Amino acid sequence: MILGIDIGGTSAKFGIVSHEGEISHSKRFKTEGWITKGGFINNLADEIGNYLKQFPAITGIGIGWPGLLSGDRKKVVLLPNIPSVKDELIVPLLNSRFPGIVFKIENDAKCAALGEYYFGGHKGFDNYILVTLGTGVGSGVVMKGKLFIGVRGNGTEIGHILTHTGKTLEEQVGLKNLVAYAKELLAKDVSYKSSLHTVEDLDPKSIQEEAEKGDEIALEVYKYAGRFLGETMVGVIRTLDLNKILIGGGISPAIELIKPEMLAKLKKHLPAYYTDELEIKQATLSNDAGLLGAAALILEK
Amino acid sequence: MILGIDIGGTSAKFGIVSHEGEISHSKRFKTEGWITKGGFINNLADEIGNYLKQFPAITGIGIGWPGLLSGDRKKVVLLPNIPSVKDELIVPLLNSRFPGIVFKIENDAKCAALGEYYFGGHKGFDNYILVTLGTGVGSGVVMKGKLFIGVRGNGTEIGHILTHTGKTLEEQVGLKNLVAYAKELLAKDVSYKSSLHTVEDLDPKSIQEEAEKGDEIALEVYKYAGRFLGETMVGVIRTLDLNKILIGGGISPAIELIKPEMLAKLKKHLPAYYTDELEIKQATLSNDAGLLGAAALILEK
Numbered sequence: 099m100i101l102g103i104d105i106g107g108t109s110a111k112f113g114i115v116s117h118e119g120e121i122s123h124s125k126r127f128k129t130e131g132w133i134t135k136g137g138f139i140n141n142l143a144d145e146i147g148n149y150l151k152q153f154p155a156i157t158g159i160g161i162g163w164p165g166l167l168s169g170d171r172k173k174v175v176l177l178p179n180i181p182s183v184k185d186e187l188i189v190p191l192l193n194s195r196f197p198g199i200v201f202k203i204e205n206d207a208k209c210a211a212l213g214e215y216y217f218g219g220h221k222g223f224d225n226y227i228l229v230t231l232g233t234g235v236g237s238g239v240v241m242k243g244k245l246f247i248g249v250r251g252n253g254t255e256i257g258h259i260l261t262h263t264g265k266t267l268e269e270q271v272g273l274k275n276l277v278a279y280a281k282e283l284l285a286k287d288v289s290y291k292s293s294l295h296t297v298e299d300l301d302p303k304s305i306q307e308e309a310e311k312g313d314e315i316a317l318e319v320y321k322y323a324g325r326f327l328g329e330t331m332v333g334v335i336r337t338l339d340l341n342k343i344l345i346g347g348g349i350s351p352a353i354e355l356i357k358p359e360m361l362a363k364l365k366k367h368l369p370a371y372y373t374d375e376l377e378i379k380q381a382t383l384s385n386d387a388g389l390l391g392a393a394a395l396i397l398e399k
Numbered sequence: 400m401i402l403g404i405d406i407g408g409t410s411a412k413f414g415i416v417s418h419e420g421e422i423s424h425s426k427r428f429k430t431e432g433w434i435t436k437g438g439f440i441n442n443l444a445d446e447i448g449n450y451l452k453q454f455p456a457i458t459g460i461g462i463g464w465p466g467l468l469s470g471d472r473k474k475v476v477l478l479p480n481i482p483s484v485k486d487e488l489i490v491p492l493l494n495s496r497f498p499g500i501v502f503k504i505e506n507d508a509k510c511a512a513l514g515e516y517y518f519g520g521h522k523g524f525d526n527y528i529l530v531t532l533g534t535g536v537g538s539g540v541v542m543k544g545k546l547f548i549g550v551r552g553n554g555t556e557i558g559h560i561l562t563h564t565g566k567t568l569e570e571q572v573g574l575k576n577l578v579a580y581a582k583e584l585l586a587k588d589v590s591y592k593s594s595l596h597t598v599e600d601l602d603p604k605s606i607q608e609e610a611e612k613g614d615e616i617a618l619e620v621y622k623y624a625g626r627f628l629g630e631t632m633v634g635v636i637r638t639l640d641l642n643k644i645l646i647g648g649g650i651s652p653a654i655e656l657i658k659p660e661m662l663a664k665l666k667k668h669l670p671a672y673y674t675d676e677l678e679i680k681q682a683t684l685s686n687d688a689g690l691l692g693a694a695a696l697i698l699e700k
Contacts, residue, residue: 334638
């Protein structure tokens with residue numbers, strides 16, 4: 099039995115994951131208090147202990163972290179949301195407290211990519227990049243069925259690649275930035291053509307709804323996202339030579355509306371060799387990708 | 400005994416390469432006529448035959464090509480300078496003509512990177528990118544002592560990554576473009592401060608000479624190169640997480656003058672994790688890198 103744990107900025111989600119990718123007994127813990135009361139790792143270990151008591155069949159536990167990890171995958175080396183955990187020897191500490199249990203840790207976006215490989219709906223995808231478009235832009239690469247993590251362990255961080263504006267991809271197409279761009283366009287839309295003017299609290303969901311109805315400004319926002327994604331992917335494809343792109347995260351249901359501009363940029367700047375069999379698809383795991391991927395760490399050989 | 404062959408746009412250089420990386424019996428063939436007279440591969444095979452007759456101890460032959468190769472490394476799939484060779488089954492053809500000889504083919508910039516690993520002066524460098532700055536900008540990555548070629552075989556083509564101007568790195572810092580930029584700056588230098596005004600045929604060498612004497616405009620050209628290299632490397636490092644960069648090619652003796660701006664951009668856009676132990680050094684093999692690297696293909700396991 100495998101326990102998957104997805105650590106976020108303010109909470110940790112636990113769940114028992116079957117070999118078929120079904121999640122049961124999932125539970126979300128608020129983690130703000132963990133740092134002050136005994137330290138984050140101790141609190142995490144306490145909750146792990148509770149799960150192990152309740153499910154003695156657990157043999158492996160995978161944990162995804164929203165930060166950079168050491169090459170030997172024993173600790174995190176950069177964790178902006180929970181700085182106190184930096185450099186704590188997470189895996190050795192958990193190993194000594196729970197002998198006999200296999201612990202694996204990994205970056206959360208890389209977990210999500212691995213989760214798609216083990217539990218996703220795109221069968222036959224052995225080589226791809228998963229780009230998760232949310233508040234942040236995370237990504238992970240699966241190469242020949244295994245995570246590709248680069249030389250030192252923290253590669254495939256494509257959200258932090260510079261775009262033509264001098265800002266990173268994440269600073270351009272993170273959900274907040276897309277909403278901000280929509281507001282910018284609306285301020286210029288003096289003839290009030292867009293129905294987004296009538297939306298009280300503009301959010302990614304309302305942009306998507308209006309885009310699907312053909313709203314010009316909502317579509318312009320997606321064209322903008324497609325441009326940045328496409329131009330950044332030119333560099334990623336030139337570097338990794340992969341031709342399968344999965345898009346996950348909050349914006350991913352809109353992928354068909356983002357794709358045309360993304361493809362246009364890719365075809366403009368890449369020879370046919372790279373684009374002839376290029377596929378861009380929506381990821382299949384949605385919100386549980388991180389948790390499932392953390393569990394998949396235990397399945398990886 | 401190993402024969403290395405470095406195919407260029409208009410010539411092919413042959414050379415016997417010892418296990419210590421010494422080149423002997425090297426010979427350069429003009430290849431313009433090869434296409435019309437019997438085809439490129441036939442002419443190449445004829446010259447290979449001549450070498451084999453003269454040196455019967457040759458057991459392996461590595462050939463570097465200035466283009467993209469098939470994933471199975473049997474043929475080239477994109478070769479702008481010699482389009483007729485595209486899709487010809489180079490390795491099977493040579494195998495059937497010369498049974499018992501091992502043939503390996505690879506992209507020329509990747510060869511150069513591998514050559515540095517086997518024959519270069521940077522001992523202990525097992526993970527690095529070699530960027531060759533010449534008319535074109537080529538690159539190759541060595542990861543754990545082996546070539547990293549990406550999923551489908553044609554990754555690490557960083558010269559073709561888009562920069563903030565919308566042009567590729569090669570279109571910005573290829574030698575011709577640097578000379579063009581110098582001319583642009585000189586046209587604006589109305590007070591004739593730069594001694595480059597007195598150079599009759601401005602070329603990369605004269606820019607380097609004047610930069611070393613402190614000429615402001617020559618140094619400005621290198622600052623410009625450093626900016627583009629640094630900003631592009633931000634993305635490459637975020638993707639591959641390597642921290643050793645070798646610079647080769649015609650401009651590489653000037654690397655110490657290019658480095659400050661390159662480092663400034665890297666440190667501006669990357670967390671300390673990526674830059675703390677970052678090294679940028681001049682490659683050691685100069686003009687023979689391609690030939691030596693082609694030979695090194697035979698040494699690679």
